[in-house]
Amino acid sequence: xxxxxxxxxxxxxxxxxxxxxxxxxxxxxxxxxxxxxxxxxxxxxxxxxxxxxxxxxxxxxxxxxxxxxxxxxxxxxxxxxxxxxxxxxxxxxxxxxxxxxxxxxxxxxxxxxxxxxxxxxxxxxxxxxxxxxxxxxxxxxxxxxxxxxxxxxxxxxxxxxxxxxxxxxxxxxxxxxxxxxxxxxxxxxxxxxxxxxxxxxxxxxxxxxxxxxxxxxxxx
Numbered sequence: 001x002x003x004x005x006x007x008x009x010x011x012x013x014x015x016x017x018x019x020x021x022x023x024x025x026x027x028x029x030x031x032x033x034x035x036x037x038x039x040x041x042x043x044x045x046x047x048x049x050x051x052x053x054x055x056x057x058x059x060x061x062x063x064x065x066x067x068x069x070x071x072x073x074x075x076x077x078x079x080x081x082x083x084x085x086x087x088x089x090x091x092x093x094x095x096x097x098x099x100x101x102x103x104x105x106x107x108x109x110x111x112x113x114x115x116x117x118x119x120x121x122x123x124x125x126x127x128x129x130x131x132x133x134x135x136x137x138x139x140x141x142x143x144x145x146x147x148x149x150x151x152x153x154x155x156x157x158x159x160x161x162x163x164x165x166x167x168x169x170x171x172x173x174x175x176x177x178x179x180x181x182x183x184x185x186x187x188x189x190x191x192x193x194x195x196x197x198x199x200x201x202x203x204x205x206x207x208x209x210x211x212x213x214x215x216x217x218x219x220x
Contacts, residue, residue, distance in 0.1 A: 028052025028066035028167065035062050041192035042084045049077050051132060054167035057085055059190040064163045069133045069141050076141050079148045080129045081163040086192075087185040092158050095181055104155040104174050114173060115152075121172040122152035125164060149174075 031039075031053050038061050039047045049071045055064035063085035067077050083089055108115055126146050133140045140146070149164070149172075150156030158178045165175030 028054040031062065031065075038062060038192045039065065039084050042086055047084070048072075051136070054081050054163075057088070057186045057190075059186050061085070061190050061192060063088055064166050066132070066167065068136055068138065069129055069146075070138050074139075076145055078145075079160050079163065080125060080132065081148075081160070081167040083159050083163040083166075085185070087188075088162075088182070089159060091182045091185045092162055092178070095178060096158050100178065100181070101155045101158065104177070108153075108155060117173045119152040121161075121164065121175075122147050124168065124171050125151060128168075 029052055031050055035053055036047060036050065039050070042062075047065065049068035050065050051068050052066045053062045053064075054066040055062075057063045063083065065082045065084055067080060067082050069080070070076055083092070108118060125148060129146050130140055132138075148157065149160035151161075155161070155174055158174070161172050161175035162179050162182075163175070165172040165179055170176070
């Protein structure tokens with residue numbers, strides 16, 4: 001049973017549930033103070049560059065943040081959609097360890113329709129990141145740093161691809177495929193509480209080297 005003290009209070013859709021009108025729909029909502037406290041517990045530090053909550057786990061806690069293209073000091077942030085739920089991150093890491101990205105990469109090379117869909121996901125990511133920079137009055141990121149997960153030519157980080165799909169259902173073919181292969185990581189209860197307690201034994205926290213390094217893709 002989920003402890004309501006540990007939830008964000010607004011619930012959340014199960015992964016794979018359509019919550020928007022498609023890739024063109026809005027992807028995030030403003031975070032509350034409770035959301036930010038929960039994310040700080042998830043990460044073990046205060047979150048930076050938060051623009052909104054892009055996806056909540058069914059327990060109601062934030063699981064994916066939309067982040068600014070640049071931190072306040074101008075440093076580029078490596079992902080637009082940042083997976084913060086440690087239970088989800090642990091499950092994705094296990095999936096990556098099975099070698100599924102090698103299969104995805106091989107199919108990307110052999111399937112023109114899949115390649116076109118993955119390219120469309122890349123373009124969606126670029127568009128959203130450019131719009132975020134424009135809205136925040138920030139300098140756009142340099143070419144080659146605007147996308148994530150290896151898009152559009154490679155499959156390098158399922159965390160980034162799944163975060164994209166969770167934030168924008170229907171946008172990312174490999175994110176959608178990988179998401180369908182994950183267990184229901186939220187079933188054992190929330191990963192964090194805004195009061196400073198957490199279910200630490202349930203899984204590793206998101207790897208800062210994978211998602212929060214200056215060049216997250218090369219860190220994978």
